[in-house]
Amino acid sequence: MSVAPPKSPPPPTKPTPARTEAPKPRREDQQSKAFWIALALPGIIWLILLFIVPFYAVLGIAEGQLNRLTEAPIAQYNPLHWSSSNVINVYHDLIGATAFAAPIALRTLAYVVVASLLCLVLGYPAAYFVARFAGRRKGIFLVLLIAPFWISYMMRMLAWIDLLQVNGYVNKALSTLHITSASSPINWLGGKPLTVILGLVYGYIPYLILVLYAGLDRIDPSLIEAGRDLGLGRARTFLRVTLPLSRQPILTGLLITVLPMLGDYYTNQLLSGAPNTSMIGNLIEGQLGTPGLQGQGAVLSLLLLLILIVPMIYYVIATNRSSREAT
Amino acid sequence: MTATGATTEVTAQAGDDAQPRAARLRPWRNPWRKPWLLESFTWLYLIWSLVPIALAVLFSFNNGKSQAVWQGFSWRWYFTDPVNSVWHNPALHAAVIQTVRLSVYTTIIAVPLGVAFALGINRWRGYTSSTFNFVMILSFVVPELIFGVAMFFVFTVLFSFVHLGTLAETLGLVTWNVSWPAIIVQARLVTIGRQYEEAAADLGATQFQAIRKVLLPLLTPAIFASAVLVFSSVIDDFVIVDLLSSNAGNTPMSVYIYAQQHGGNGGPALNALGTIMLVLSLVIVIIGYIGYRIMTRGERGDRKQALATIAGADYG
Numbered sequence: 001m002s003v004a005p006p007k008s009p010p011p012p013t014k015p016t017p018a019r020t021e022a023p024k025p026r027r028e029d030q031q032s033k034a035f036w037i038a039l040a041l042p043g044i045i046w047l048i049l050l051f052i053v054p055f056y057a058v059l060g061i062a063e064g065q066l067n068r069l070t071e072a073p074i075a076q077y078n079p080l081h082w083s084s085s086n087v088i089n090v091y092h093d094l095i096g097a098t099a100f101a102a103p104i105a106l107r108t109l110a111y112v113v114v115a116s117l118l119c120l121v122l123g124y125p126a127a128y129f130v131a132r133f134a135g136r137r138k139g140i141f142l143v144l145l146i147a148p149f150w151i152s153y154m155m156r157m158l159a160w161i162d163l164l165q166v167n168g169y170v171n172k173a174l175s176t177l178h179i180t181s182a183s184s185p186i187n188w189l190g191g192k193p194l195t196v197i198l199g200l201v202y203g204y205i206p207y208l209i210l211v212l213y214a215g216l217d218r219i220d221p222s223l224i225e226a227g228r229d230l231g232l233g234r235a236r237t238f239l240r241v242t243l244p245l246s247r248q249p250i251l252t253g254l255l256i257t258v259l260p261m262l263g264d265y266y267t268n269q270l271l272s273g274a275p276n277t278s279m280i281g282n283l284i285e286g287q288l289g290t291p292g293l294q295g296q297g298a299v300l301s302l303l304l305l306l307i308l309i310v311p312m313i314y315y316v317i318a319t320n321r322s323s324r325e326a327t
Numbered sequence: 328m329t330a331t332g333a334t335t336e337v338t339a340q341a342g343d344d345a346q347p348r349a350a351r352l353r354p355w356r357n358p359w360r361k362p363w364l365l366e367s368f369t370w371l372y373l374i375w376s377l378v379p380i381a382l383a384v385l386f387s388f389n390n391g392k393s394q395a396v397w398q399g400f401s402w403r404w405y406f407t408d409p410v411n412s413v414w415h416n417p418a419l420h421a422a423v424i425q426t427v428r429l430s431v432y433t434t435i436i437a438v439p440l441g442v443a444f445a446l447g448i449n450r451w452r453g454y455t456s457s458t459f460n461f462v463m464i465l466s467f468v469v470p471e472l473i474f475g476v477a478m479f480f481v482f483t484v485l486f487s488f489v490h491l492g493t494l495a496e497t498l499g500l501v502t503w504n505v506s507w508p509a510i511i512v513q514a515r516l517v518t519i520g521r522q523y524e525e526a527a528a529d530l531g532a533t534q535f536q537a538i539r540k541v542l543l544p545l546l547t548p549a550i551f552a553s554a555v556l557v558f559s560s561v562i563d564d565f566v567i568v569d570l571l572s573s574n575a576g577n578t579p580m581s582v583y584i585y586a587q588q589h590g591g592n593g594g595p596a597l598n599a600l601g602t603i604m605l606v607l608s609l610v611i612v613i614i615g616y617i618g619y620r621i622m623t624r625g626e627r628g629d630r631k632q633a634l635a636t637i638a639g640a641d642y643g
Contacts, residue, residue, distance in 0.1 A: 032450075035535075039446050039447035040443065040456065042440055042444070043447070043448075043463070046501070047502070050481070050498055050502040051462065051465075051477075054480065057477065057480050061484060073480075123372075125372075129362065129366060129369040141369070145373070147376075148376055150559060152563045152580075152604045154565060154580075155383060155584075155601035156383075158598055159383035161394065161588065161593065163382065214635060259470045260471055260472075263470035263566070265472065266565060266566075270588055273589065284476060288479060298480060301473050304473055305469070308470060316461070
C-alpha cells in the first residue's frame with residue numbers, strides 16, 4: 001500500500017467519572033464499575049476496529065483518489081485533502097445526460113416498493129390468522145410459517161429456478177390450463193421484472209412475517225373483543241382496533257424487509273441475470289469488482305447508507321420502545 | 328353455510344335458547360364463527376412458501392442432469408456419481424467444510440464477546456456504554472451489502488495484512504453476528520433483574536462468584552439461544568462471505584451455489600448442496616429448540632415462546 005495506514009482513533013476507554021449525585025461513591029462500587037467496563041471492553045474495541053473504522057475507511061476511499069497506474073483506490077483519511085472526483089463521477093452517473101444509474105435507482109425503488117407491499121399483503125393475513133385464530137394448532141402453524149426463515153436464501157432461490165425453467169413445472173401447469181400454449185413456453189428466467197419481484201417477495205417475506213407475528217401476538221385479544229362488544233362489525237373492528245394496534249409491527253416489519261432488499265444483488269442475478277432488471281446493489285457490487293471504479297462503489301454505498309440512516313435509527317428506537325413495553 | 332344447512336341446524340337446535348337468534352339466522356354475523364377465508368388463505372400461503380422448497384429437495388435426488396424434469400430417484404448427486412457428486416467433487420465438499428468451519432469459528436468468538444459486552448453494557452450505565460450499545464444495534468440493522476462493502480475495503484485497503492479469505496470472513500461474520508448474543512442477553516438481563524445478584528452479594532459472594540454461580544446459570548438459555556442463532560445465520564449468510572472470499576478454498580456453500588448457478592453451471596448437485604445446508608440448519612434448530620426447552624423447564628412460557636426465541640423473533 002502506498003499510503004501509510006492512519007492511526008486508528010484511540011478507543012475512548014476513559015472510565016466515565018463517578019457520578020457525584022451519591023454522597024460518597026463507595027470503593028466497592030467503583031471497583032465493580034471497573035469490572036463491568038472491563039467486561040464490555042473487548043466488544044467495544046471490536047466494534048471500533050471492525051465496525052466504525054471500516055466505515056471511515058469507506059469514507060476515505062470515497063473521498064480518495066485513484067492510482068492511475070494500478071487502478072487501485074488510494075484512501076485519503078485526512079479530511080483536509082479529500083478529493084471530490086469520485087463524488088463528481090457518481091453525481092454524473094445519477095444526474096444529467098449520461099446518467100446511466102438514474103434508471104437503475106428508480107427501478108430499484110419500484111421493485112422494492114412493489115415487493116415489500118406484496119410481502120405485507122400476503123404476510124399480514126397469514127400472521128394475523130396464526131397469532132389470533134390458530135388456537136391449539138398455533139405451534140404447528142408457527143413452525144410452518146417460520147420454517148423458510150431457517151432455509152438458506154440460495155436454496156429458496158434454487159427452488160424457483162427449478163420451477164421457472166422453460167421446461168419447468170410452472171410452464172407445464174400454465175400450458176395444461178391452456179393459459180399459454182405448449183409450443184411457446186414463457187422464458188421466466190430471461191429478464192422478467194415479474195420474476196425478480198416474485199423472488200424478492202419470496203426471499204424476504206419470512207422476516208416480515210416473523211416480526212408481524214410477534215407484534216400481533218402481543219395484542220391483547222380483550223381489546224378486540226371490546227370493539228365487538230361495543231357494536232363494531234368485523235371489518236370496522238379490524239380497521240378501528242386491530243390495524244391501529246399493529247401499526248408498529250407493520251412499520252418495523254416493512255423496514256426489516258426494505259433495508260436488505262435495497263442492498264440485494266443476488267436475487268435478480270439468479271432469477272434474471274439481464275441488465276434490464278439490475279438494481280442498485282448490482283451496481284455497487286459490480287463497481288467493487290472493477291478496478292478503477294471501486295471509489296465510486298464506495299461513494300454509492302455511503303450514499304445509500306445516508307438515505308437509510310433515518311429509517312435505521314427509527315427502527316432501533318421503535319424496537320427498543322416495544323421491547324421496553326413488553327417487559 | 329348454505330340455506331338448507333342453516334335450516335337443519337335451526338330445527339336441530341330449536342330448543343336451545345342460548346344460541347343467539349341473529350347468529351342462527353345470519354351465520355356471517357356470528358362473531359365466533361371460524362375464519363374460513365383467513366384459514367384457507369394461510370394454507371395457500373404455506374403451500375406457496377413450502378412446496379417449491381420441497382420440490383428443490385426432491386430434485387437433488389434426480390437421476391439426471393435436469394433441475395426441471397424428474398428422471399427417477401438416485402443418490403448420484405450425493406455419493407454415487409464419481410465426478411460431480413458432493414462426496415467426490417473437491418470443490419463441493421470444500422464448500423460444505425468451509426460453511427461448517429465459518430459457523431464454528433464465528434459462534435466461538437461472537438457468543439462470548441457478545442455476552443460479555445451485554446453484561447458490561449447493561450451494568451455500567453453511562454454515556455459511553457449507551458453510545459456503544461447504539462453502535463452495536465446499528466450493526467444489527469445496517470443493510471448487509473453496505474456492511475459488506477465496508478468490510479471489503481477495510482481488508483483490502485486499510486488492514487490489508489488480513490487478506491481476503493477465511494480470516495476476513497470470520498472477522499466480518501463475527502461483527503455482523505455479535506449483536507445476536509448482545510441483544511438477547513440484554514433482554515434476558517432485564518427480565519432477571521438484579522435481586523438474585525444482590526442476594527448473592529448479601530450472602531457474601533464476590534462480584535465474580537455472583538456472576539459465575541448466579542447470573543451465568545440464569546443466562547444459560549439466552550446464551551444458548553443466541554449461539555444457535557449465530558450458528559444458523561452463518562450457515563445461511565451470503566453477502567459478507569461472497570464479498571470476502573477470495574478463492575475456491577474459502578468459498579462456503581451459499582457462495583458456491585450462487586456462483587455456479589449464475590455462471591450457468593446449475594444442476595442437481597447444487598440442489599444437493601442446498602439440501603445439505605437445509606438439513607444442517609434444521610438439525611441446529613431442532614437441537615436449539617430441544618435444548619432451550621430443557622433449560623427453561625419450570626419457567627413461564629411455552630413451546631411457542633421457545634420457538635419464537637430460537638427464531639430470534641423477540642430480538643430487542
